[in-house]
Amino acid sequence: MNDAKAVDSATDGKTIKAAELFVRCLEAEGVEIIFGLPGEENADLMIALLDSKIRFILVRHEQAAAFMADVYGRLTGRAGVCLATLGPGATNLVTGLADANLDRSPVVAIIGQGSTRRLHKESHQNMDAIAMMRPISKWAQSIIAADSIPEILRKAFKLAEAEKPGVCVIELPEDVAKHQIVGTPMPVYRTRRPTADARAVEQAVAILANAKNPVILAGNGALRDRAAVQLSALAHKTGLPVFNTFMGKGALTRSDPHNLFTIGLQAHDYGNQAMASADAVLVIGYDLVEYSPQFWNAKRDKQIIHVDFLPAEVDQDYAVSADVVGDIAGTLAQISALLDRDYSARLPLHDIGKWQPLREQIAADHGCERNDTGFPIKPQKVLWDVREFLKADDILLSDVGAHKLWIGRYYPAETPNSVMISNGFCSMGFALPGAIGAKFAAPEKRVLAICGDAGFLMNLQDLETAVRYQLNIVVMIWVDGSYGLIEWKQQNEFGKHFPLEFSNPDFELLAQSFGCWGRTLTTTGQLPGALEEAFRQPGPALIAVPVDYRENVKLTERMGQLVAKL
CATH class of the missing domain: 3.40.50.970 (Thiamin diphosphate (ThDP)-binding fold, Pyr/PP domains)
Structure with missing residues (x-):
C-alpha cells in the first residue's frame, strides 16, 4: 500500500502566484475546510481560494475560528485550519490556539502580515506575531521566500498531526503572496510510529503480573488512533479496572464492567479513594495538564507504568517505574502479546468482580x-x-x-x-x-x-x-x-x-x-x-x-x- 498522496501536477512548469501555490499545497494536504476571518493582507490568498474546492467558513471572531479548528482537528485526526489577518486578527486567535495546543488538537493557523518591506520599522498593525505564537504552538514560521511555501506547509501539517498533536502557525506576508513563482506541492505521506522498546514492555508486564492491586488510568491519548480498542482488550485480558480523566471519557463504553468512570473532581471522590488503594497504575495516553498526579499519587507510593507516544514528563509525583514509549495502540498490543506468552495460565491476572460494588456505587450516584x-x-x-x-x-x-x-x-x-x-x-x-x-x-x-x-x-x-x-x-x-x-x-x-x-x-x-x-x-x-x-x-x-x-x-x-x- 502506498501511503503517499498523489501530488497535483496542475502547477508543474507554470508560473503562478505564490498565493495560488499556497492553496494547491493546502489541497494536497487534504484540507476541506478553513475557518476564518480575513483582512486585506490575506486578499491574494482569499482570491486564490475562489478557484479551490476548499470551503471557507466565514466567522464572526477569530478566537471562534481557532476553537472550531480545534474541535474539527480533534474529531477528524487531521489538522483543522483557521485563518486571520495580521495584528488584532492574530492576537484574537491566541486563546483558541493555546487551547488547542494544550488539549493536543492538530491545528494549522494561517495569519496574514504586512509587506516585508515595512516589517523592520514602526508601521500600521505591525507586530512580531510569530514570536507571540511560539510559546503556544509546536512550530511557528513566517514565509520570507515564496519558493519555500511547499516545504513550510508540509512541515506545518506534519508537525501539527504528529504525536502529540498541536498547533503550527504559518505567516504569509502580503507581498510574498503576490510573487510569481514555479512550484508544486510536496508529496504527503503517512509517518509510521515506532513500536515500544521490548525491554520496557517486559518491565511493564512484570509490574502488572506482580502487583497486588493494579488499576488503569486513561487520558486523552487513549482515545486516538485505535488506542481505545486495544485498551478495552487489555483491560479484559488482565481483569483491571479503568478510570479516565475528563478528557479520557469514552475510552471504555459505559456498560463495560471494567469502566469505573471519571476521576478529577475532588480528592475524596470514589475514584480517588480507589486510586489511593492501588499499588500500581498503568497510565495510558495521559497528560499531566489534564489532572495533576499530586491528586492521585500524593504519597508517591505507586509503581507507574507510563504508556504514551512521548516519554514521561518530569514530576516528583509522577516518577515512573516503566517508561514505555511508542504508538499507544501498538504498545498495548505488545503488552497483550507478552501476557499471552508468559502468563496465559494466569489470565486474567485479577478478578474484575471485586470492583463491581464500587462500580454500582458510582453508577447509582449518576x-x-x-x-x-x-x-x-x-x-x-x-x-x-x-x-x-x-x-x-x-x-x-x-x-x-x-x-x-x-x-x-x-x-x-x-x-x-x-x-x-x-x-x-x-x-x-x-x-x-x-x-x-x-x-x-x-x-x-x-x-x-x-x-x-x-x-x-x-x-x-x-x-x-x-x-x-x-x-x-x-x-x-x-x-x-x-x-x-x-x-x-x-x-x-x-x-x-x-x-x-x-x-x-x-x-x-x-x-x-x-x-x-x-x-x-x-x-x-x-x-x-x-x-x-x-x-x-x-x-x-x-x-x-x-x-x-x-x-x-x-x-x-x-x-x-x-x-x-x-
Whole structure:
C-alpha cells in the first residue's frame, strides 16, 4: 500500500502566484475546510481560494475560528485550519490556539502580515506575531521566500498531526503572496510510529503480573488512533479496572464492567479513594495538564507504568517505574502479546468482580436525582436527562465553568470523542464555536454544547455563523447569573466569596434576534421535550436552563463524607 498522496501536477512548469501555490499545497494536504476571518493582507490568498474546492467558513471572531479548528482537528485526526489577518486578527486567535495546543488538537493557523518591506520599522498593525505564537504552538514560521511555501506547509501539517498533536502557525506576508513563482506541492505521506522498546514492555508486564492491586488510568491519548480498542482488550485480558480523566471519557463504553468512570473532581471522590488503594497504575495516553498526579499519587507510593507516544514528563509525583514509549495502540498490543506468552495460565491476572460494588456505587450516584422535580433544576437531573436523550455517538461539548465539573463526574460517555472537554488550557467560550467545528466534522451526528451563562456570552457572536450555515447545533445554557465555579472555589477555601453576580439577557428573545429557535425552561419536566424540539430545527437552537447551583456546596460537603466500597 502506498501511503503517499498523489501530488497535483496542475502547477508543474507554470508560473503562478505564490498565493495560488499556497492553496494547491493546502489541497494536497487534504484540507476541506478553513475557518476564518480575513483582512486585506490575506486578499491574494482569499482570491486564490475562489478557484479551490476548499470551503471557507466565514466567522464572526477569530478566537471562534481557532476553537472550531480545534474541535474539527480533534474529531477528524487531521489538522483543522483557521485563518486571520495580521495584528488584532492574530492576537484574537491566541486563546483558541493555546487551547488547542494544550488539549493536543492538530491545528494549522494561517495569519496574514504586512509587506516585508515595512516589517523592520514602526508601521500600521505591525507586530512580531510569530514570536507571540511560539510559546503556544509546536512550530511557528513566517514565509520570507515564496519558493519555500511547499516545504513550510508540509512541515506545518506534519508537525501539527504528529504525536502529540498541536498547533503550527504559518505567516504569509502580503507581498510574498503576490510573487510569481514555479512550484508544486510536496508529496504527503503517512509517518509510521515506532513500536515500544521490548525491554520496557517486559518491565511493564512484570509490574502488572506482580502487583497486588493494579488499576488503569486513561487520558486523552487513549482515545486516538485505535488506542481505545486495544485498551478495552487489555483491560479484559488482565481483569483491571479503568478510570479516565475528563478528557479520557469514552475510552471504555459505559456498560463495560471494567469502566469505573471519571476521576478529577475532588480528592475524596470514589475514584480517588480507589486510586489511593492501588499499588500500581498503568497510565495510558495521559497528560499531566489534564489532572495533576499530586491528586492521585500524593504519597508517591505507586509503581507507574507510563504508556504514551512521548516519554514521561518530569514530576516528583509522577516518577515512573516503566517508561514505555511508542504508538499507544501498538504498545498495548505488545503488552497483550507478552501476557499471552508468559502468563496465559494466569489470565486474567485479577478478578474484575471485586470492583463491581464500587462500580454500582458510582453508577447509582449518576442517577441519584433522576426523578427530582425541583426547580431550578439540579445539575445531576439535567445530565441524566441529556444522557437519556443523546445517542451513544452523539457529541456533547462542555464549556468551562461549574457545569464542566458536573459533566466530568455525572455524564458517562459511550464512545471515544463523544464528550469534548477542554481540560488542558480550559478556556471559557470554547463550546459554542467548538460545536460548529464538530458539526462540520460530523454532520450526521447530533451536537449539543453545554455552556454557563458566562461562557456562552464570551463567543455569542458566532451563533450567527451557525444560523448562516444552517447548522442544527443545540446550545444549552445553564443559567445562574454568576461566575459559579469561581464562587464555588472561593466558598470552599474561605467560607465566603467575592460578589461575582451579573445580569443576563432574555435568552428566548436573544435567539429570535439571531433568527433561531429558543426556549427558557420554567419547569423541570420540560427538558426532554425541549431537546426533542431543538434538534428538529433547521438551524441552531438555544435552551436556557435555570440551574440550582446550591448543589455545588452540597456536593463538596457530601464528597468529604464518601466511603468507597473497596
